[in-house]
Amino acid sequence: MSTAEADLTEDERAGLDLVRRTGGIHQSEFWKELDVSSRKGSRIVESLAEKDLIDREETVYEGHNTYLLSPTAMDLDFQLLMAGDMLSPFVADDELDEQSDAFSQWVMRLAYQ
Template identity: 55%
Template structure:
């Protein structure tokens, strides 16, 4: 829900989940502890609450690498056919060799 809406008040979360405010607070706290969301203190409809946002996660670009070569499918705008591409086959071969 939080990812889909990009932001959600904690009070809306527990109402949507049909749980008590205490349970909703615990859920939000656990999500924050796991690094899934950020909780920002705010006021909504005159009440103190938290605005819940998805946590920004660092991307792991190493997953696109085989040795020192980046996947030929990255940024190709569909110009490479993954079934017949010699470049992709060579990249996959390099990936297997590195493991």
């Protein structure tokens, strides 16, 4: 856990977990999923973005301007996934290739666990 994560409130921790678990969520859905007001949700998002724990990108969703919230890439050590200079073939239950979105999402979920 990073220093920034150690200082999170319970609501901020729940928000960060939601963003990481989903791999990305629209801010308008973020508030609903956390069951908080849009004002409180906005404060949580601003705090997480200021601490560089999430990225916030302007987008249009269902015809409305909003933000896409996604986990910030961390300095991750993938050495345990490697066999020399190649990805170990024994890192997942399902057969995945290195170009698939499923593979990228699996690696990011693994990294945040």
